[in-house]
Amino acid sequence: MPSTKRFQHVIETPKPGEWELSGYEAAMPITEKSNPLTRDLDKADAGKIVQLLGQCDAEIFQEEGQAMPAYQRLYSESVLTTMLQVAGKVQEVLKEPDEGLVVLSGGGTSGRMAFLMSVSFNQLMTGLGQKPLYTYLIAGGDRSVVASREGKEDSALHGIEELKKVAAGKKRVIVIGISAGLSAPFVAGQMDYCMDNTAVFLPVLVGFNPVNMARNDPIEDWSSTFRQVAERMQKMQEKQEAFVLNPAVGPEGLSGSSRMKGGSTTKILLETLLLAAHKTVDRGIAASPRCLLEILRTFERAHKVTYSQSSKIATLMKQVSTSLEKKGRVHLVGWQNLGIIAIMDGVECIHTFGADFRDIRGFLIGDHSDMFNQKAELTNQGPQFTFSQEDFLTSILPSLREIDTVIFIFTLDDNLTEVQTLVEQVKEKTSNIQALVHSTVGQSLPAPLKKLFPSIISIMWPLLFFEYEGNFVQKFQRELSTKWVLNTVSTGAHVLLGKILQNHMLDLHIGNSKLFWRALALLQRFSGQSKALCIESLLQAIHFPQPLTDEIRAAPISSHIQVAREKKQVIPVALVSLLSRCSIPTAQARVAAAPSVCEAVRNALAGPGRKRGAEPLEASRPAVQ
Known part of the structure; x- marks a missing residue:
């Protein structure tokens, strides 16, 4: 499918893909479709995962294809x-x-x-x-900023x-x-x-x-x-x-995981138009298409600069996966606004992968007193809501273990003495420390700090000669780059841990109605069973050990979600039950005995008498209230 490019681009974007064809997973909205680029994501090694997710991120900048229907794109x-x-x-x-x-x-x-x-x-x-x-x-x-x-x-x-x-x-x-x-x-x-x-x-x-x-x-x-x-x-x-x-912008590399392209495109689109408004208002002129395009190209450049570090990103991914496999913790320690990106990435692993809130956590180093609307909401709320420098020093540092990994995220404009002091304290507890460092041409990491890290992802940015508002372009580039690295690392680590089947989140946490419907779609996709049977199995897995009654079946979705929030492995258990035609307790035992949730499902898919392939997803919703 050829595309007619109207603009000069910084990066080479993938050609318009199979997902644009009108018949491709027709019942699913684009944000819920599976991306053809990553359909074998679960079979990829770390290097390949970085490559595939980088290609998916590049789709953000695609122009319109000539397929029908022709979806409007960012550059339309x-x-x-x-x-x-x-x-x-x-x-x-x-x-x-x-x-x-x-x-x-x-x-x-x-x-x-x-x-x-x-x-x-x-x-x-x-x-x-x-x-x-x-x-x-x-x-x-x-509280939703720092917790799921x-x-x-x-x-x-x-x-x-x-x-x-x-x-x-x-x-x-x-x-x-x-x-x-x-x-x-x-x-x-x-x-x-x-x-x-x-x-x-x-x-x-x-x-x-x-x-x-x-x-x-x-x-x-x-x-x-x-x-x-x-x-x-x-x-x-x-x-x-x-x-x-x-x-x-195309389906997510991990189906439905809108924390990835959805979050990145939100940032790109809104920062572009808001920055354009600020840059031109003082001159008394309207923002121009040229102004928008200049800013959009800086975000394309951020993609190119970030993914030039693919091999080091893959190495970091393997380190994070190893820590998690050994039941260790991963701490993302970021300075200033990069700490917000770190917090976001950690929080989003909870519902995306069914992770514990302690598995991957972000911390913000620096003053955050003016950031929050209601800072009192975050005070003394328990360990799930810890995110500050003080929290890291008092709650995390004393209990760090050798199996834990700590990733330091900073720029060379930050207080490097403060960075070095914290790195030295952490290194007394674990040797698994990594750095993601942003610098500008002409800056270099001081030797005493550099030698503390066994591995550094060093991202160097060109000098930008802009007025004050324009200087924020580089700040936004660094934030987006950090987001891409952390999203790729945390997603890839969970792929390597066997949490993903093809490119689907099999162990997601059903925390709202969107995720309830996604869970149901997954059961239909992989079991090939009717909607009615999939609903029954999903509700059984959610409410077990309570028997399903007509009253429970007729309850509004919100009541099912309330119960599901407290449960783990709901989708894998429901799917194994459907595929193997076994009870929920038997399915739970099979999932628990398998090396990973995906292995449990693969075993069930390969079982005797299994119907190969799944029926197409229907557009209408099942009759759940």
Whole structure:
């Protein structure tokens, strides 16, 4: 499938792929499809995993193909035009900041990205002597930034209540709602509320599915589906009373794992349009397509620079996998905003891979007093909510073991004396230390610090001659680069541990309605059984040892999710039960006896009498309330 490239690119993007064909997994939205590039991800070694995930990340920058349907992409004229229109609306608020506000909102990864970007742009404004204009909302509040609380995004009313609080007294509020799959009720409610109150609010929806693929299931506490909300926004976009920014960037390298491309594209898209707004507002001119393209190319360059370190990324992946295999812990210790990226990566492993919160954890070194809306929410909340420098020194450092791995993430502009002191303290406990270091041409790591690390991923950036706002481009590049490295390492480590079947997360934690439906789709895909049988098996695995009654079967999805949150290995157990036609206790025993959850499923797939292949996934949802 040829593509007609209109722009000069920094990197070579993959050619338009099989996933763009109209018949490919037709019932699935793009963000839930499996990526043909990675269909054998579970058979890949560390080097190949880095290569494949790097190719998937490069798909972000693809232009439109000539396949039908032709999905709009990041570089499509329609997307660039909408970005400029939104940038213009942001400029209007920047010109009258006293009565205005820009709210970035989302659940899970999207909410953490909202947090990161609001912190960044408030730092930019403070540095210019301007009053900070940004705030963030994340489903479940500040605790969801540093801990996995994915279920909080299922309430539309919760989203509206939180929005009303932060917008009180403001006369012009731009609300940028982020939902990679166009699926989170938390965001849907906010967008609907904004459309009902356009005198004050301007809603901007960001996601990576076409609107006709937005989630269409009923929302338990709201009258509209997400798709209906998005369709209404499209109509209002004609009058610039709402905007939808939804370029397709292809399926995730790990099916449905929107923490990866979804999170990265959110950062690229919004930082590009917001930075363009800030760069041009003082000159009294509108942001231009050229300005957008210049910034987008710097993010392409970040991809090239990052994946030039592929062999060292693969080495780090193997080290992390070895620590986890030995029941060790992995600690990601990042300075300043790179610490936020570290926290995000660790938290997201919990629901993505069914990991324990202690397996991979991020820590932020540096002052974070002005970052959070409600810092009190994070005080004395227990070990799951520890993330600060003090937490690392008091809770982690004393108990470090040789089987643990600690990764230090910093730039050569950080306090290197502080870095060296902490590295020396850690090295007394474990020799498994690694560094991810960002520098600019002309900078070099001091020899005493360099010799402390057995291995260093050193990423050097070219000098950029920009005005103050433009200097943030390099900051954003470093953050994105760090995200790509950590996502690739933590994902690859779990692939090597046998947590992935083909390119599917088999042991994900069912923490919200999106993940419930994904679990059901996995059972259908690999068992080939009817929807009714798959629902029955899933509910049995969730509620065991309680027998399934008609009352339980008829309960709303939220009640099943509430029980599932406390359970482990629900999907592998349900799948083995389906494939082997055995009871839940027998399936649990088989999963426990296998070297990994995927081996347990492979054994069941290879069992006698197994029907080969799975029936196509149907578009309609099963009749679960």
